[in-house]
Amino acid sequence: MRVGRRVFVALSALGALGVAFGSSVQNVVSSAVGSGLGGLLPGGDRFRIYSITGSYPVVSRRKYRLEVSGLVDSPTTFTLADLEAMPATSFTKAFQCVTGWRVPGVAWRGVRLSEVLDRVGVQSTAVALTFESYDRADTESLTIDQAHLIDVIVAYRMLDGPITVEHGGPVRLYVAPMFGYKSLKWLSAIRVVDQVVPGFWEQNGYPVNGWLDGTTGPTNPNPGLT
Numbered sequence: 001m002r003v004g005r006r007v008f009v010a011l012s013a014l015g016a017l018g019v020a021f022g023s024s025v026q027n028v029v030s031s032a033v034g035s036g037l038g039g040l041l042p043g044g045d046r047f048r049i050y051s052i053t054g055s056y057p058v059v060s061r062r063k064y065r066l067e068v069s070g071l072v073d074s075p076t077t078f079t080l081a082d083l084e085a086m087p088a089t090s091f092t093k094a095f096q097c098v099t100g101w102r103v104p105g106v107a108w109r110g111v112r113l114s115e116v117l118d119r120v121g122v123q124s125t126a127v128a129l130t131f132e133s134y135d136r137a138d139t140e141s142l143t144i145d146q147a148h149l150i151d152v153i154v155a156y157r158m159l160d161g162p163i164t165v166e167h168g169g170p171v172r173l174y175v176a177p178m179f180g181y182k183s184l185k186w187l188s189a190i191r192v193v194d195q196v197v198p199g200f201w202e203q204n205g206y207p208v209n210g211w212l213d214g215t216t217g218p219t220n221p222n223p224g225l226t
Ligand SMILES: Nc1nc2c(c(=O)[nH]1)N[C@H]1C(S)=C(S)[C@@H](COP(=O)(O)O)O[C@H]1N2
Pocket: 019, 047, 048, 049, 050, 051, 052, 053, 096, 097, 098, 133, 135, 138, 166, 167, 168, 179, 180, 181, 182, 183, 184, 185, 186
């Protein structure tokens, strides 16, 4: 489960600043770009801030839009206020990157992805979702079944505040049962499609099904869920 040198070189060619896979490089990068509130946590329990593009797309809370389209009955564009007006879910869980770093006790709040899907009406031919980012670089995928897990959320709060721009705010995906790369930042669009389309990290070698326990599926629901 590692991204090879070829990929790292490709990323560098793209001007990647925030993505590095050697731990020493990674530490340099995380201190260089800052690590938000995670930086206040003791010891090694800190977020590394990742950005494939080397910069952060800045989208204001007022201008933020989430477009949901594809195999749905009612294609819908959600504002942040729309998302905040929907039933909210909050829980706390460790955030884990596949490269080994881990941040315990991260608080999240958002709306379940299943709730968003119910609003637009997923059609019977749907198999998977693809996710797009305002960075126009990262993409992700989930099967329809994975998208209905109760701890897969469209998140608008993290670490007890609005999600900061470096952490993917105003809105990011948070796929609690999977490694961090599934939790796409700066979420701009969700398309309901008829096949799984591997996302950016998967095209570079990470498993499409990024379960934290390395097995075939979640073992137990998130105990911290409220
Ligand atoms: N748009 C976008 N989302 C992304 C990434 C990225 O580079 N760009 N990196 C992923 C990876 S590998 C991880 S571990 C987490 C890191 O989240 P953080 O940057 O908030 O620490 O974001 C994920 N989502």
